Amino acid sequence: MASIAEELAEKHKEISIGEFFERNKHILGFDSLTKALVTAVKEGVDNSLDACEEAGILPDITVEVRSIGEQEYSVSVEDNGPGIPKRKVANVFAKLLYGSRFHDIRQSRGQQGIGVSAVVMYGQLSTGKPTLVRSKVMEKDYANEFRITLDTKNNKPDILSQEVVLWEGKAHGTRFETCIEGLLRSGEHSVFEYLKNTAIVNPHTQITYVSDDETVVFKRATDQLPPKTKSVKPHIEGIELGTFVKMAKSTERRRLSSFLVNEFSRISYRTVKDICKEAGIGERTNPSEMDIQDCKKLLKATARVKIMAPETDCLSPIGSMLIKKGLKNVLKGYHPEFYAPPITREPCVYSGNPFQVEVGLVFGGDLPSEGPVRVLRYANRVPLLYKKSACATTTAIKNIDWRIYGLEQRGGKGMPSGPAIILVHVASTRVPFTSEAKDSIADIPEVVEEIEKALRECARNLRTHLNKGKTREKISEKFMVVKDILPMIAEKSAAIVGKEPPSLEKVMTKIMGVVYVENTFVKKDKIWESTININNYTPRKRNIVVYMEKPYPDTELIFSDPEPVFNGDHLRWELSSMDPSASRTICFRYNGDLGKEDLSGIDVYVEGVSETELIGADPLPADWDIALAEIEGGE
């Protein structure tokens, strides 16, 4: 027996992190040939976006995927980021668990320090070839170029060659090129799809995608970088006891109060008082002298004291406008009946990590009604294409009984089906991915719960819409009848008594109680003229605002009375206060080739009137465009 215990013990060895991942490359996202290509591109692009945003540079990224043999591709990603100083390049690209964002508490795409080094490792593993890296920082006239591999046994870079090169026309940036085994596919899980979805929620980015078959440019849509996320201190809510004990032991603060105020976010001296009272521990206690029981009491007390939600500036939500764009993009050719206003929840905390959930939903119209609803998933502005079923977003969707909100669902469980698309974004200083491949979000109870809440909030609007729809339909029918018949009656009656037909506005107002919008278009050559009539047939004064999308990228508004306010892609007319029975007219003209498009396909939105009182236009704020307007105005 002795010999067996000893014999077995002799086999115990340290395992290199490099060898571990070399043998478990699927954990890093290299489980199939198709996915390997997507992962390689994704890790490169994520890094480039993070670097550009941190340096305040509008990202300009070129991704090239070229076939160089049977199931072998050369993948390169080039950016205009700040560049990497020579001494750091090799480690950034060929050392696992090496990175700049791991210790930072703020939202970023890369957080693990594994990504791009995993690509280098997979490249050499699958094709035996080294990776070529070139980087240039602004203050140098030249770039440094390396050929490197990852020495998996020691988890450090092997630099095969290193030289100084000129990089014509490039002020600064980084480029790498790796040869990997892979398979370039189109469809839902493709490089193209990943880049497209990235471009949608990162409109400050220009992405050029070059493959053997095509060159696609996802153009920059805005010159405004998203607000830079700020590093914050950890939030005390849900922090692990062990982490808290470690912090208390190692702090240089001598008093509990200053420890809590200075090393955690959102704790004031006032809050400390409450916490300490609740915990029965003195504020002047030396934190390093507290034992586990004290720490436990303190953490329990924080759960009972109201502590402010985490700062929002460590997070960068997508925002209503981009959620809408994200959904519109997949909607090409479809005309949904209802756009639920996107929901952006307040930031929350899991294990001390702030996170925030956003949800968007479109429903009905001519969306496919067969099969499960489509789900678009994002984490820290990165589209998630794989492992859908293992994702907290899917868990949350399945947890909800969608039947009460108007979607079909077998037995009130599982994926709902029907004509709907749901977008979910989880932003966090540390997204709890299920594995290093960052394919899906783990089922952390706090996270699942927040997603559920956001979904329910969104879904409630869907239900309201569906209910109101019925009411509205009835009112609309009634109005149309009255609107046609009343003038006829008036005319005939007037003819009989030999008088002028009376004004009907006041009568209509009494009978109907609705705001009626009429929208007409006339085409003259390339000029489109539109007239919008607004009649206030309600007994109340109305401050009405009318919105309309800019119809086409290359068209021009050449006349409008009254003058509209431009709001990005929208026109906005603020009408002066309208008394009961009053009416207004907006008249405007567009110049430009609309092709087969027709202005009647462009929706008119009206703010200031509730859904059931409005006929002939879509109401705000029940529609999400109000949120769009607010964001645009607020930024």
Place this chain on the structure above:
Amino acid sequence: MASIAEELAEKHKEISIGEFFERNKHILGFDSLTKALVTAVKEGVDNSLDACEEAGILPDITVEVRSIGEQEYSVSVEDNGPGIPKRKVANVFAKLLYGSRFHDIRQSRGQQGIGVSAVVMYGQLSTGKPTLVRSKVMEKDYANEFRITLDTKNNKPDILSQEVVLWEGKAHGTRFETCIEGLLRSGEHSVFEYLKNTAIVNPHTQITYVSDDETVVFKRATDQLPPKTKSVKPHIEGIELGTFVKMAKSTERRRLSSFLVNEFSRISYRTVKDICKEAGIGERTNPSEMDIQDCKKLLKATARVKIMAPETDCLSPIGSMLIKKGLKNVLKGYHPEFYAPPITREPCVYSGNPFQVEVGLVFGGDLPSEGPVRVLRYANRVPLLYKKSACATTTAIKNIDWRIYGLEQRGGKGMPSGPAIILVHVASTRVPFTSEAKDSIADIPEVVEEIEKALRECARNLRTHLNKGKTREKISEKFMVVKDILPMIAEKSAAIVGKEPPSLEKVMTKIMGVVYVENTFVKKDKIWESTININNYTPRKRNIVVYMEKPYPDTELIFSDPEPVFNGDHLRWELSSMDPSASRTICFRYNGDLGKEDLSGIDVYVEGVSETELIGADPLPADWDIALAEIEGGE
């Protein structure tokens, strides 16, 4: 700009593997309180089983889970394994990526060198408390006891105390006790369920489970250890080019032929000849002088040359008998209509790693017909309870159009529904888990394909059964009519002509062509008497074997004519050769309290007759019990 590149570069730091997992504890299986407990127990038990099996010891494991505070539990796992020598204990329990099985190519439960150290880390993280480890090797009179934590920053153990203790009544073994935050639940995802399912496929193990509410002993069912798995050399099929290049560069062999024969499994000098010819590379080439192109050619050539499948002795499949037991266990109270014979596929290879798939299926009867089919998943004899939807087993099941095999499935996609339970086991020298938590198997194309093949094979038997069922039903109806009417006709005719009624066996044989089994039971006090009549109404000689399950654990067979053979839980009567029209009778008596049970609930199986020729009993080998009998006989 320069300052930004430099500033950002300054933040680049090495990340400790300990800190990485501390912050990503969900990757290790600690994503929820319920799961944390299961993970802690699982990692401990997996280690104990591996250690015992390697040392050739019948495992005797005690798992204790005690509530010690609000959402806080003490978890301990004690085994009778070989013990760990003093100098290794701390590293085994408090160093991530440290283990004995990582470099071994053979099936074992732990392969990552992370498991139990992750439990220690999660314990200190969630409760701030160290882990208590005690271990004793046989040749010492005393045990060593440690209180340790994991220093995550340096990924090494912190030994808080260390002492020599007596361990009364323990010859050898290891025990650890960790305090963790958790939640003890019952149900599908519980500690109990994990242990029960572990016991089922590891019948050589005795597991005692102690919680505040219950003490359960899963008794050892056999004293036979599963065959010890052997370490093998890597298989060349699907090996990564990079790995091959590395091996070629570092080998001490001077000739390609001896390199291939000695460092890979299943390659003979004969095979080398074929490979080299196919690749156009000389057998005497020095492997370390080959370039990437040569290596690529060689690997391509191996794909075209037939190389033997990997050795099976590095793998330890569950086997038909245990698959059946596993399914029977979840079937308690149900009586399925059909047990598909379990499928054990030949070993295959992915990325050079041998693996083997087994599948079992039961169908129909009173199994719940609502909702999706139930799936039992195992990897290397370890039950997988979590992340079902992210598992290759689920992917494979969803890939199949089950409608053609007789199960319901919406649109021929997704999970099939209906009255069926499917068991899938993947055994491998390296199971490709999706993450370090070992919850589910990654969608490696080769693995998914093999699972699909096994499932289809199994499902084809289901289809055959369902088709035959229809034929059989018709024959059975016809037989019953003939059997009742023929004697009446014979009697009447005999009466008319004034003769004795003729023997009808030969006529029945001519008309029907079936073997008819009749089974009657009579109860006298606590004695049950059973008579089985077998009539060979077929035109062929038959060698018939009758099987019957032992009806109840505490009953006793007190008489049988003829004498049966005992085969574990089964009685087996081999009847002497039966001529056409011959009949036999088996008569036996049982003593014992059967409670509300009734012997008629116990199936009789008949071997030697095809399904469509048998009436009144279930046929073999169409049923899987034949496999059971073979295995039992063969071992």
